[in-house]
Amino acid sequence: MNPVTGQAISARDRMKEIVAAAKLADEAGIDLFGVGEHHRLDFVLTSPPVVLAAIAQATKRIRLTSATTVLGTSDPVRVFEDFATLDLLSDGRAEIIAGRGAYVESFPLFGYELSEYKQLFNEKIKLLLELGEADKTTWSGSYRSALLDAEISPRPLQPRLPVWVGVGGTPQSAELAGTLGTGMALAILGGDPSYFKPLVDVYRSAGMQAGHNQKSLKVAITSHGYIASTTQQAKDEYYPYYAYYLENFMGGNARGEQLTRERFEQLASPINALAVGSPEQIIEKILAQHEIFGHHRFMAQFDIGGIPFSKVATSIELLATKVAPVVRREIRNATMKPAHQHK
Incomplete structure (x- = not known):
């Protein structure tokens, strides 16, 4: 519901807006579009691969990801098959961000114990990654039936489906992502970004200790x-x-x-992570965070709280035309400087 007008939008129209936003982002030159997974009536989107498959037919080049797939309450085989199908339909643009998500309704809905979240996720993320290694899989675990030389179909167009682990703030999750060699999508929804630097350090350290190439350990910051x-x-x-x-x-x-205006001003201040402001301020925030993290992606979640589609569209256009070109140029120039110029 729009809290300003008090008007609600139908589920059908909401779906159309999501596809329209993705199409706009694609045409404007944004690199990635993601959709989340929620299992409650105040969210319309429960099945990211289905919606992303529709988006794939309306777009040409933008990469498509879940944000996030609640893997603890999903079957990794079904998840892999769905995103491999998406990969074929999109000509190789599919990705997965796997995590717990912000809500827990899916645990009782699908018959899982929330108290077993850690064990469920650890087992299922390892199986999901193993499914990408070969056409047939033999595997056994505690939370689903065993696989014996099982054919996993279809195979994606990409040699390997990119998988990221969504991390909300725990060192254990960051360490797991590094050990597995997946990407890490770090959600920074408020506060001083520098407080999250230890999580990135833990991730990279665990990845290197596990024998993964440093260049393959990619970090995304989401806000x-x-x-x-x-x-x-x-x-x-x-x-x-x-x-x-x-x-x-x-x-x-x-x-x-309640969120007071004074508290909101603090959250949106130049030194804090909430990415609200002019294109110039968002550029400064992204570049300042890049100095801290050296991350590979910045992902902005614009569409929350019933904000009208027209305002989401404006944010997408400004991100694509005013923010992204400058950020790309500045980071490219910084990486091209001779080593003695870096301070």
Whole structure:
């Protein structure tokens, strides 16, 4: 529901908006588009590969990922088959971000114990990665039936489906991603980004200790965000939607909490992670974070809290035309400097 107008959008129209946003991002030159997985009536999207397959037919070049696949309550074989199918339909553009997600409704819905989250995820992520190694798999574990020389079909177009582990803030998750040699998608939804540097260090250290090439250990930073012509405009327009999101979808109401404008200003300040502002401020934030993390991707989640599609579209266009070209150029120039010029 839009908290400003009080109007709700139908599930059908919401789906059309998601596809339209992906098409706009593709045409504007954005590199990646992701959709999440939620199992509650106030979210329309429960099946990322189905929606991404529809998006694949409406786009040409943009890469397509889940954000995230709740792997602990999914069957890794089904997940692999679905995304391999997506990979074929999209001419090799499919990726998977696997994680717990922000909500836990899928555990009772699909008959899993939340208390076993860690064990479920650890077993299933290892199986998911193993399925990509060969056409046939022999495997046994604790949470699904064994596989004996099982044919895993279809095979993706890419030699290997890119898999990232979504990390919310625990060193154990970062260490697991590094040990497995997957990418790490680190969610930084608020606060000083430098506080998250130890997680990236843990990830890279674990990956190197496990024998993975440093260049293969890729980091993505994900943040909530909104872009407008000026920072003041961005904050004024975004605040009611972000406050509604935090209060209604992140547990604020249950604790009797509301996001004050003063607190929002702190979250959106230049030194904090919330990516709200003018194109110039977002550029500064991304480049400052790159100095900290040396990450390979920045992923902005614009579409939250009932924000209208027109505002999401504006953010996408500004990200593509004003932010991304400068960020790409500055990072490219920095990497091309002779070593003695780096301080």
